[in-house]
Amino acid sequence: MTKYKSGEWTKQQIIDATFRLIADKGYDDMSIEDIMNEVGKTKGAFYSHFQSKEDLLYELMRTKLDRKFDEIAEKTLNKLKEEPCDVREILLQLLEMVYQGSTGSDPVWSATYYQFFLMSRKNPFIREWLQEQYREWESFMATVVRRGQELGQIRSDIEARVIGNLLIAAFQGYELRLIVDPKADLFEERKLVESFFR
Amino acid sequence: MTKYKSGEWTKQQIIDATFRLIADKGYDDMSIEDIMNEVGKTKGAFYSHFQSKEDLLYELMRTKLDRKFDEIAEKTLNKLKEEPCDVREILLQLLEMVYQGSTGSDPVWSATYYQFFLMSRKNPFIREWLQEQYREWESFMATVVRRGQELGQIRSDIEARVIGNLLIAAFQGYELRLIVDPKADLFEERKLVESFFR
Amino acid sequence: MTKYKSGEWTKQQIIDATFRLIADKGYDDMSIEDIMNEVGKTKGAFYSHFQSKEDLLYELMRTKLDRKFDEIAEKTLNKLKEEPCDVREILLQLLEMVYQGSTGSDPVWSATYYQFFLMSRKNPFIREWLQEQYREWESFMATVVRRGQELGQIRSDIEARVIGNLLIAAFQGYELRLIVDPKADLFEERKLVESFFR
Amino acid sequence: MTKYKSGEWTKQQIIDATFRLIADKGYDDMSIEDIMNEVGKTKGAFYSHFQSKEDLLYELMRTKLDRKFDEIAEKTLNKLKEEPCDVREILLQLLEMVYQGSTGSDPVWSATYYQFFLMSRKNPFIREWLQEQYREWESFMATVVRRGQELGQIRSDIEARVIGNLLIAAFQGYELRLIVDPKADLFEERKLVESFFR
DNA sequence: GATGAATGAGAGTTCATTCAT
């Protein structure tokens, strides 16, 4: 069907290389040449696939980060429908999925992700994208917590949305800590989740 | 009136300007020229006070960020000694101090702070400094929580250190969110703190 | 309806697009991609029709500019044979033909034409082509003026060739001015022509 | 007085080198590196003196071209006040001054000058500057011609301004021709000027 | 302590051109 599939292939390779590099060096310190050295093509070839360095960033957001949320959300919501349903266990698995990048459990995801936080200060497009991400996570987490409350597994004296937001904030806070100290123990986080159960 | 001797005056001005700029544009996008334009001196003068751009960063850490923690910790620990002692109220005030930058309540502090997280990936010096910061906060927060437990104001079935870490993580998670959406409501966070009390 | 056979069709489209673009942006600022965007084909297709960007330029010279002179010269010389013959009127009409580009009276022709003047400095081929153009115009204009002198409509105390060269120079000088100020009044030019008549 | 005069010196050298190069290669084909190679400094040094390549162009206009007109105008108007006053001779000398660049009589001036005509199509700043130049020349030439008419040396049946404009146009037309054929004889032009005298 | 000039490495980007398909 596709006459020139090598094009899409290269494009994907660029995105993958960028994903690695952005986590490793940061957006600003990663040059087009760095990327293309990893890909094994020349700098000029980059511009056959992307209009600019910024354009690449947006492509990365769409194909890597957006997709990740969708994937996690879908898996989790499916689990919620199963019987019997252990919401506490589901949350712990959710945690695992968030923290594990495609390359394993090193904090590649986090570092890449937090690049966007900083860029959001000067780039309105990224800012809105992140706000949208927050809205999606908020809504998704509230759904999970509400299910836990319905099943009597999570305390019901606090709004589901509030607990959800707390979980998001704490998760992100821990992720941040992992950037600084990748060997930090995840034991705390399990405790955290437990503390909201009966 | 002059807080610093004439030599130190310019140096301090550079640090202050950097603090503003690093939050505004980020470390990489902030040039020595930008800084010195704010200060009102020429680029060359910068090197009369600092050996390099990196050197400036370390100065900033020492004179601005370290000092902030010390200040907050001291004030809080003093309050803990008072009678009667409302740990819940003290935690809320702590929150205020953390979130309020020198210029008010805009997320200047946060943005500056998170620059260091990213730089920590490639700069071992910064990484160690941040790890040390975490250790200090962990210990400090555990002290505060333990006091609350002693007074029966905080649930005792969870280790003080674990609750402390949760608070730190959640605080940072919320701070992160404020970068993206500066108008986000802080009401949730109060709820969060309350949820650990009897 | 199709003036050119299917193969030549694209080639002609390229030349037409180039003609528009070279006037609009200039030779250097007009890229092959610009041209092919106008044509609606991809960059690579360009090289099915031309060997290089320079080659295109030569084609343009031959098919657009040369042809224009031939056309104008033929029409004018025919009018000179008519009876009665008003050389003054013929010169004014000549002026109109020179100034009117294919798209109307905007200074497209001029701008394109003057591109060649500049390129002539580094390109001997273009230089010789322009010198040849001058020779043709010089000879042609001398013929027109001589006819006017024979009919007693133009002063005879100055050589026909000299007056012809003056007219060419002045015409080009005015054309140049139109590049800068497209709304400049052409009234002067008519006066100019008249001034050589009795 | 000036602590760092080498700065002004370098700046002038850049302008001079540019003046040569722009005539030789044209604005677009002349790179910053070309210029600085001539000057004998590195590329980066360029930006200590000019903000951009465009900025250099404006500086060139102001310091080279504007100044040239002022100089010519002043000299000519002074001659007009002398007694006896041969306007015809003055015009011929004016011609010489216009055509002779600083480096002799090669068509450096012309080529540089005509660069601006082309650039005027896309650069409004240059366009306005050229329009202003035209206004100044028009007014100046009209003054010269009017003086000739007063002295009975130039025919009075045509408006001074119209004759002036003709002279400007013809001069520029001849200049243009010199770009293409630098060895073209200037004899015609003298004839041209004479043709308006009694 | 401060200045202005200069350096040199490297950034993002453009573009004429080639070529397998």
Added chain:
DNA sequence: AATGAATGAACTCTCATTCAT
């Protein structure tokens, strides 16, 4: 005849840094 991918050289511009004054 046309495509899309790739090349490689060139370009403008940035910036941390050095240094004589």
